Amino acid sequence: MNTFLSRVGSAGAAHPWRVLSLWAAVLAAAVTFAVVAGGEAHDDYDIPGLASTTGSHLLTDRFPEMSGADARVVVHSPDGAVPSAELSELGANLSAMPDVGVVAPPRLSADGDTAILDVRYTVPVTDFTGTEGTDPLEAAAEGARAAGLQVEFGGQVHENTSAPGGAAEAIGIGVALLILVFAFGSVVAAGLPLLVALTGVGVGGALITALAAFTDVSTTAPTIASMVGIGVGIDYALLLVTRYADGLRDGLTPVEAAGYANGTAGVSVVFAGSTVLVSLFGLRLAGLPVYSSFGYATFLTVGAVMLASVTLVPALCGLAGRRILGRRKPQRRNDTGTGTVTARWAARVGGRPLPWAVGALLVLLLLAAPVLQMRTWPQDAGSQPTSDTTRVAHDLIADEFGPGANGPLLVVVDLAAGTDPESVAAAVRTDPGVALVGTPLVNRAGTAAAIQAEPTSAPDDEATTETVQRLRAALPEGTHVTGWTATFVDISERLADRLWLVVAVVVTLSVLLLTVVFRAPVVAVKAAAMNLLSVAATYGVMVSVFQWGWGADLLGLPGPVPVSSWVPILMFTILFGLSMDYEVFLLSRVREHWLRTGDPHGSVVQGLAATGRVITCAAAIMIAVFTGFALDANITVKMLGVGLAVAVFLDVTIVRMVLVPATMALLGRRNWWAPAWLDRTLPHLDVEGGTREPNTVRA
Structure with missing residues (x-):
């Protein structure tokens, strides 16, 4: 040589x-x-063998409206309660965006000055390149901002857009x-x-x-x-x-x-x-x-x-x-x-x-x-600069709804296995690490249900990992804990x-x-x-x-x-x-x-x-x-x-x-x-x- x-x-x-x-x-x-x-560069988080992947695949097959990326639109009013008319208009604009499966009804904070609108897409976040995902969200919020409301964005779509x-x-x-x-x-x-x-x-x-x-x-x-x-x-x-x-x-x-x-x-x-x-x-x-x-x-x-x-x-x-x-x-x-x-x-x-x-x-x-004492966790909005919209949305949600609201879990139920979604929701509510459990959503064919649950702790808190592990051990067969937070745990x-x-x-x-x-x-x-x-x-x-x-x-x-x-x-x-x-x-x-x-x-x-x-x-x-x-x-x-x-x-x-x-x-x-x-x-x-x-x- x-x-x-x-x-x-x-x-x-x-x-x-x-x-x-x-x-x-x-x-x-x-x-x-x-x-x-x-x-184009493209992140792939569909990882074979993870417990969360099984649940996400079940959603993709039977409940596509709930299977894709998520975005969170946080609306804050500096002058009291958020007007319902503005929230209705914003919800309609979000529903009209491409590839949107479900837009949840606005969730108001205890004092009514902050609202969260959760958007579920039918495509994964990795299908968006550049600002394809964020531009429609920004356009949908123009009316609310023109009315003097503060609108910030969280969730996968904005968090996965590289500066x-x-x-x-x-x-x-x-x-x-x-x-x-x-x-x-x-x-x-x-x-x-x-x-x-x-x-x-x-x-x-x-x-x-x-x-x-x-x-x-x-x-x-x-x-x-x-x-x-x-x-x-x-x-x-x-x-x-x-x-x-x-x-x-x-x-x-x-x-x-x-x-x-x-x-x-x-x-x-x-x-x-x-x-x-x-x-x-x-x-x-x-x-x-x-x-x-x-x-x-x-x-x-x-x-x-x-x-x-x-x-x-x-x-x-x-x-x-x-x-x-x-x-x-x-x-x-x-x-x-x-x-x-x-x-x-x-x-x-x-x-x-x-x-x-x-x-x-x-x-x-x-x-x-x-x-x-090293603790590892994939980066999320909580580690972003305070000037970033995802960080502002993260802080607003934590202050108004609790730290666990930034890392909701999605419990997917295979109804073909004969499991009752209401009993699953009741079991999730009994877990000491769960702060809030939503109403089960059932797909049109009646073969799958999705239940959103919010932990009492922040996504990167070790207590959240323990909550995910307890739920998986306690819930019946055919039930899967998935969502972005559970995926990060896995x-x-x-x-x-x-x-x-x-x-x-x-x-x-x-x-x-x-x-x-x-x-x-x-x-x-x-x-x-x-x-x-x-x-x-x-x-x-x-x-x-x-x-x-x-x-x-x-x-x-x-x-x-x-x-x-x-x-x-x-x-x-x-x-x-x-x-x-x-x-x-x-x-x-x-x-x-x-x-x-x-x-x-x-x-x-x-x-x-x-x-x-x-x-x-x-x-x-x-x-x-x-x-x-x-x-x-x-x-x-x-x-x-x-x-x-x-x-x-x-x-x-x-x-x-x-x-x-x-x-x-x-x-x-x-x-x-x-x-x-x-x-x-x-x-x-x-x-x-x-x-x-x-x-x-x-x-």
Whole structure:
């Protein structure tokens, strides 16, 4: 692979315009296909095997008027009771909207100044694209607003309409560019990684749009994919440009330097990117279609970015030539591990490894402690900014009708089983967690009934989950508890159950891949353990910031909110892949020096000295990009942005700068131990292009 990538790099630098033309053609073709034949992002919450799904399918088959999306129109009068004439007109307007099955009679608050009109559609919320669902609702409310009434909207239709983004991401990319300029001292060198990352993300985004024509792709998936793609794209290109600059300082020509960079750092990029791609496969094990789409989207983007890095970077470097070095006086690189701040730090930690290792471990465990209190719940209106209409509607309903009114349950009764809906309604009323039970609605054929029940607690309250579980245990056969709140309960439980399966599979695959790359099972297992500690610490910080509300104000949140159910598994797979990026970059240099010298302590010092600057710079860029996404209005994207930024910070400080040198110093030559049978079995993969020497410790 070293030879192949080296030839690719040299050829790209020797014929840059051919490579640039090829990538321009690829990007144009991908965008054209996406425009002509691409599809729309589409969330799919029809999840086989969930208890709530059985009830929703029964409604779809026998009671379509009650089976689709719901919208809640909240009308508030600042001057006393809401006029009945205005409510009648509003109800008529809502009934005339397309795809509406049922509009319930207005429900008035105790003082009469607030009313709720529940709208049931015959189509699921995922059938609406853009503002197709919200525009008719806004038009229907124009008369009531003209009469001086406050009209706000809740329910699935408005809550599933994504606000346009881009500003927060632009801020992160701008900060990343400033960091690159500072690191290289050259605008040319700074702009090159960013251009490569954006090209790869552009191709990946077009492929995601094309993919949406053939399968469901979550509306959030393209944003997540671009966030990861920009981060790793800049990282990969930065590593290659740094090696290219090293080659120039060593007296190589631009073509030779590009081949040298691709034959060394390019191999690390391929293996690091492969680790990310392997980790993403773990999302399929979550058992939710929406997670599969996250995996597909991010896989396409990271794959495009990785390919762009090892082909487009050499071509751009060939065009830039020695301008990569900027106006600073060129100096030969220091790759001996002496004299740098990182080398001195590594020597200090390696001199007393045990206290440093114990101290770092205690810090990570302390940060991870809050994870024991983690409560997950999919985002809802209660986590939106106070200026959002869904949040205003949520607060009005909670204040006037009680917190449970924001999360009604729908009890579906299969009348073909001989169950009496009135007796079911009576049984639901006896549950201590139920505040209100509506009159059973029976379909025209008399084969199914639907009963709406309101819990006494808010949707994201643990008491609501317990209420759903009690009802399911107590109600007779043929009765199903469904609705949006019950679906979220089932999703949270499914994800909590599958998290450990995803962790086990991703960790196992990553350990196997690292073992193949470095021929050292001890290094692979140690890297996985450190990454698990880093992820656990990140989860703990997430609980402190979001669930405990320690950073709610800074992030524009109204107050403490549960950790989004979508985040833990998604963040784990992404974080494990990204952490392995740095592990590959660092350990490949350490192993290169180990094979050259056979000195286990000196190889760690030299490896850290050689990679410290580029890893620190890469981490700072990733933190900037992820922090930009933390400003996104979508709570899932916001949590992922915060989590990924925190994880990268912990990884580059506590893990790479303390735990890695400390543990490698403690283990010494045992780091590179491998059983003789394994050493004979594994292929020889020279990740950094160094000469293999017989320093592997065998059993």
